[in-house]
Amino acid sequence: MSNTKQVVQQGFVLNRNSWDSKGHTVISLWVITDSGPARLVIEHEKPVFFIESINQNTASDVLQTEGTAHDSKPLSLTTFEHQPVTAFYFYTLDAFYRGQEHIKRNGITVLEGDIRLHERYLMERFVYGSLCFVGTPVNRQDFTEYRDVRIKPSEYRPAFKVISLDLECSAKGELYSIGLSGCQSDSGITPCVSIVVTSSDF
Incomplete structure (x- = not known):
């Protein structure tokens, strides 16, 4: 039975993973809380990698030719050689990895393509273990699942056994x-x- 009221809790990340489901991404975070184990589900996050902006048009043409749906956005970030970069976003992990292969075959260097979606999600929110989260609880057997989740770092310390x-x-x-x-x-x-x-x- 689902409860539509959102709940704020604190927890500690024990495991994380990500995959594709029905044409979009799913991130799963297993956390321990004072009230027991919980699974946080985050959907529709876009995996991203970067290339030097000078190669943006070529990369977009390659992906369009291969039929790989994507979005691109020039950023204010630069490489260590001070070259501006463009972010390439994808709707699925499958497209994300296929897109990298297509671009690499055309001699274009992909930056940060090895960072997994769930790791980037945590890293960009400065969560390295302890977190505070808000979400809609759904009771499951032996644990609580939370949907529509948002997270931020916290100082929570669980009492591990x-x-x-x-x-x-x-x-x-x-x-x-x-x-x-x-x-x-x-x-x-x-x-x-x-x-x-x-x-x-x-």
Whole structure:
């Protein structure tokens, strides 16, 4: 059941990804909050790369010939050699990567084409872990999903529950043992639990 009222929360990014769906991009951010895990969904962000502006017309002609939909915009930014650059925006990740290949085959250098959409989204908003977000919550099994999301950096620090995983193998990759060790601190005393499984247990 969806709640149309937007909610403001703080969280910490645990995982992020991006892909194409139905002709547009989707960014997924998994975060931990004080109320549990949450998935932030951001749609219709445009992936972008840059080229030197002197090559803008040639690049646009190449993309038009290949049928790759895009938008371009000259910027006030420059390269390290002080050459002005133009941004090329795409509606899907597929077009973004295909566009790069078409342009490179014509001898044009692509700048920042290796930055993933979800990484650029976080980087441009100065989010490196902790964030504050506002979005429309949708209840899912075991987590809350947020749509129409906007984010900004914050100083939020989650109370992580940590477990350590140790694998012991031979030089040939044979598994000898798996060790798990976890600690929780609910009071002044910190109990630890360790589990070791050896190959003889299989």
